[in-house]
Amino acid sequence: MSPCSACGLPFDCESWITLAKSTGALDQHTYLCPRCSLGRTDVGARESLLEEYRTRMHRGHTSAALEEDHAGFPVTADARSQYGNRQRRLRDLEKVLHFIDKQTPEILHVGCGQGEFTRDVAATVSCKVMGLEPVSLWNRQATDNGINTIAHPLEQWRLGDSPRCFDVIVEHHLLEHLHDPRTHLRCVAARLAPGGIALIEVPNLLESHQTLEGEFLRPFHENVFTPRGLATLCRKAGLEPFHALLGTDLRIVCRRSEVGETRQVFPGPDSQSVAQAAWSNDLRISLKRGLATKGTTTQMLTLAKRVHSGCSWPAGRADIAIEVAVAFEKTEQLSEACSWLRRSLRDRNDPEVRLLLRKIESVHRRRKVATATSMPAIAFEMGQRVIHPFHRAVN
Numbered sequence: 001m002s003p004c005s006a007c008g009l010p011f012d013c014e015s016w017i018t019l020a021k022s023t024g025a026l027d028q029h030t031y032l033c034p035r036c037s038l039g040r041t042d043v044g045a046r047e048s049l050l051e052e053y054r055t056r057m058h059r060g061h062t063s064a065a066l067e068e069d070h071a072g073f074p075v076t077a078d079a080r081s082q083y084g085n086r087q088r089r090l091r092d093l094e095k096v097l098h099f100i101d102k103q104t105p106e107i108l109h110v111g112c113g114q115g116e117f118t119r120d121v122a123a124t125v126s127c128k129v130m131g132l133e134p135v136s137l138w139n140r141q142a143t144d145n146g147i148n149t150i151a152h153p154l155e156q157w158r159l160g161d162s163p164r165c166f167d168v169i170v171e172h173h174l175l176e177h178l179h180d181p182r183t184h185l186r187c188v189a190a191r192l193a194p195g196g197i198a199l200i201e202v203p204n205l206l207e208s209h210q211t212l213e214g215e216f217l218r219p220f221h222e223n224v225f226t227p228r229g230l231a232t233l234c235r236k237a238g239l240e241p242f243h244a245l246l247g248t249d250l251r252i253v254c255r256r257s258e259v260g261e262t263r264q265v266f267p268g269p270d271s272q273s274v275a276q277a278a279w280s281n282d283l284r285i286s287l288k289r290g291l292a293t294k295g296t297t298t299q300m301l302t303l304a305k306r307v308h309s310g311c312s313w314p315a316g317r318a319d320i321a322i323e324v325a326v327a328f329e330k331t332e333q334l335s336e337a338c339s340w341l342r343r344s345l346r347d348r349n350d351p352e353v354r355l356l357l358r359k360i361e362s363v364h365r366r367r368k369v370a371t372a373t374s375m376p377a378i379a380f381e382m383g384q385r386v387i388h389p390f391h392r393a394v395n
């Protein structure tokens with residue numbers, strides 16, 4: 001494997017952290033750089049995988065997970081949530097435009113696909129917008145959608161041929177697919193007008209609602225990002241990050257760096273902590289799915305105890321305990337729910353969890369003295385709770 005795209009550390013399978021190693025037919029390995037936490041997936045047959053991905057996306061299929069449902073499964077991006085995603089991206093862009101002192105800014109949407117978001121921008125923002133989409137079947141669709149579209153990859157759109165620069169360059173879920181993300185970001189920096197801003201969005205390993213294998217780590221994603229890894233990569237490409245929006249999708253806002261490309265690694269959680277957080281999130285999601293499917297059976301509880309005690313990452317153990325508490329609360333077994341919440345608090349003193357524990361303890365005490373028929377039904381917040389473990393754990 002090539003050296004780390006962000007910090008330049010040479011690959012070494014002894015010191016790089018193996019995040020996941022598929023034993024299936026694909027032979028897919030994902031490693032984290034021990035210096036900056038940028039992840040790299042090494043997989044053969046990349047071109048055929050990319051072709052399959054493009055065909056699938058063109059048919060309207062996408063497996064982008066926007067959130068996690070009550071049973072621990074990713075909520076996939078159906079047409080409605082894709083629309084919601086585009087609305088959120090428009091709000092991101094509007095925030096960025098506050099930094100641009102220009103009446104009609106010029107915006108470039110790199111990897112515009114079939115042009116849906118680009119069309120939304122043209123319809124809602126006072127600007128001149130154009131798209132860039134090298135995949136011909138998407139490019140044709142974007143042109144049919146009325147988007148002024150360039151058919152080259154950014155890297156092959158030579159600056160000398162076309163000296164045009166942009167006030168805002170925006171791209172969504174593109175960088176993780178590229179073999180050379182640093183060269184791509186250098187081209188982004190070169191295309192920024194003075195004072196211009198780049199808005200880069202990628203999937204965030206640290207706030208995933210998916211398990212690693214088969215869900216988050218897809219073979220057509222060559223790069224795996226944490227906030228620290230992406231910010232370091234931007235610096236290495238001559239961009240200076242000055243704002244980050246965290247979530248399932250990580251968005252980093254950059255200007256062209258005044259000091260050029262630097263090797264400075266951005267501060268953040270170390271790579272071992274990132275890996276521990278990702279592995280314990282896998283355990284949490286798998287357990288949540290099992291509990292939602294099979295309920296709090298004796299067999300599942302034995303498994304839950306084993307998973308909980310086998311998890312070496314305290315923040316991950318705290319979240320696993322919350323999942324078991326939620327399963328008990330759903331079946332009205334309040335004493336057990338309280339017991340698991342106390343276990344969670346032993347690993348992480350979370351005021352939100354402490355408050356929930358007090359609420360459930362209070363209801364449990366009242367139930368002990370009241371008859372079941374006189375007790376009004378109380379809906380706890382816990383059943384609705386969506387856990388964002390990494391936000392609290394390491395971000």
Ligand SMILES: [Zn+2]
Pocket residue numbers: 004005006007008009033034035036037038
């Ligand atoms: Zn690195």
